[in-house]
Amino acid sequence: MDNITIIAVTSIITAGFTTGIGTMMPAIGEGRAVSKALDSIAQQPDAAPTITRTLFVGLAMIESTAIYCFVLSMILIFANPFWNHFLG
Amino acid sequence: MRISPDQMIFWEYGSINLNLTIVTTWVLMILLAMGARLITRNLKSEIKSTRWQNVLEMLVIMIRDQIKEVGLNKPEKYMAFIGTLFLFIAVSNLLMIVPWYEPPTASLSTTVALAICVFIAVPVFGIAEGGIKGYLRSYLQPNFIMLPFNIISELSRTLALAIRLFGNIMSGGLIASVLLSIAPFLFPIIMSALGMLTGMIQAYIFAILATVYIAAATKDVKVKNDKNLKIVQHG
Numbered sequence: 418m419d420n421i422t423i424i425a426v427t428s429i430i431t432a433g434f435t436t437g438i439g440t441m442m443p444a445i446g447e448g449r450a451v452s453k454a455l456d457s458i459a460q461q462p463d464a465a466p467t468i469t470r471t472l473f474v475g476l477a478m479i480e481s482t483a484i485y486c487f488v489l490s491m492i493l494i495f496a497n498p499f500w501n502h503f504l505g
Numbered sequence: 506m507r508i509s510p511d512q513m514i515f516w517e518y519g520s521i522n523l524n525l526t527i528v529t530t531w532v533l534m535i536l537l538a539m540g541a542r543l544i545t546r547n548l549k550s551e552i553k554s555t556r557w558q559n560v561l562e563m564l565v566i567m568i569r570d571q572i573k574e575v576g577l578n579k580p581e582k583y584m585a586f587i588g589t590l591f592l593f594i595a596v597s598n599l600l601m602i603v604p605w606y607e608p609p610t611a612s613l614s615t616t617v618a619l620a621i622c623v624f625i626a627v628p629v630f631g632i633a634e635g636g637i638k639g640y641l642r643s644y645l646q647p648n649f650i651m652l653p654f655n656i657i658s659e660l661s662r663t664l665a666l667a668i669r670l671f672g673n674i675m676s677g678g679l680i681a682s683v684l685l686s687i688a689p690f691l692f693p694i695i696m697s698a699l700g701m702l703t704g705m706i707q708a709y710i711f712a713i714l715a716t717v718y719i720a721a722a723t724k725d726v727k728v729k730n731d732k733n734l735k736i737v738q739h740g
Contacts, residue, residue, distance in 0.1 A: 466574060467574070470571075470574065470575070470713060473706070473709065473710055473713065474710070474713060474714060474717060477669060477710040477714065478665075480669065480673075481665045481668065481669040481672075484668060484669055484672030484673060484676075485668065485672075487672055487676055488668060488671075488672050491675075491679075
């Protein structure tokens with residue numbers, strides 16, 4: 418196990434865990450948000466545009482956390498800064 | 506494996522190089538500007554107008570109503586900025602069905618540029634609405650302890666705006682290209698349709714978030730001024 422192998426193993430495992438956990442949690446959150454929004458639209462159909470807009474803004478906020486995790490795993494696999502450190 | 510269209514060099518001269526992102530962005534800009542020019546060259550106010558004019562009127566009315574719903578009372582002031590953001594991002598994401606086209610929004614440089622536009626536009630509109638003093642006072646909103654957190658939130662939401670759009674569009678393109686290399690052509694079609702839907706939603710979200718930020722900056726000012734008015738009236 419030289420340095421590059423260790424880095425590769427840790428990067429790949431971390432990227433997998435990052436994507437896994439980082440998509441699980443936002444998915445739960447988005448599911449709860451959408452179900453609540455559907456409930457309120459069913460109760461108050463008149464307020465549907467407002468609820469939908471707020472829902473979309475909130476979903477964007479939740480989704481950005483998932484996107485952070487995705488970008489991080491991409492960086493770990495494709496643009497890992499430690500590769501060049503040991504290769505160079 | 507190319508993550509972003511930045512890495513494809515189009516034309517090089519010495520230290521200046523044009524990458525695919527810049528070229529596509531300019532092509533899109535010319536397309537939008539020329540399209541708008543062609544449609545608005547002979548507008549009619551009769552019952553029977555051209556179909557393109559109808560499309561444009563629908564778009565303009567939709568954008569205006571959305572801005573009004575967020576709570577900005579003078580949507581005409583902000584429509585140029587927000588509408589341009591929405592149209593550019595939407596067209597850039599919708600053209601993903603064109604083969605060999607790579608959306609410029611799939612590169613971090615484009616999205617950061619758009620986010621910086623919003624970052625600059627918010628204080629500009631806020632100051633135009635309530636003066637420099639009123640805008641700066643909005644940073645002390647609940648009390649002065651929140652000042653650093655307000656500044657941090659200003660920066661972090663700009664970063665989030667950029668990374669959100671970039672991550673969504675880039676992941677769509679990446680998934681499509683990965684699937685294309687391992688699956689027959691039916692499955693990638695579904696995924697690219699999903700990517701187009703995501704792209705439209707992201708364009709909407711970007712525009713609506715910019716609107717919400719501008720509305721917050723201008724409304725805080727108004728509330729503060731009203732309070733001051735009340736204090737003046739009562740005191």
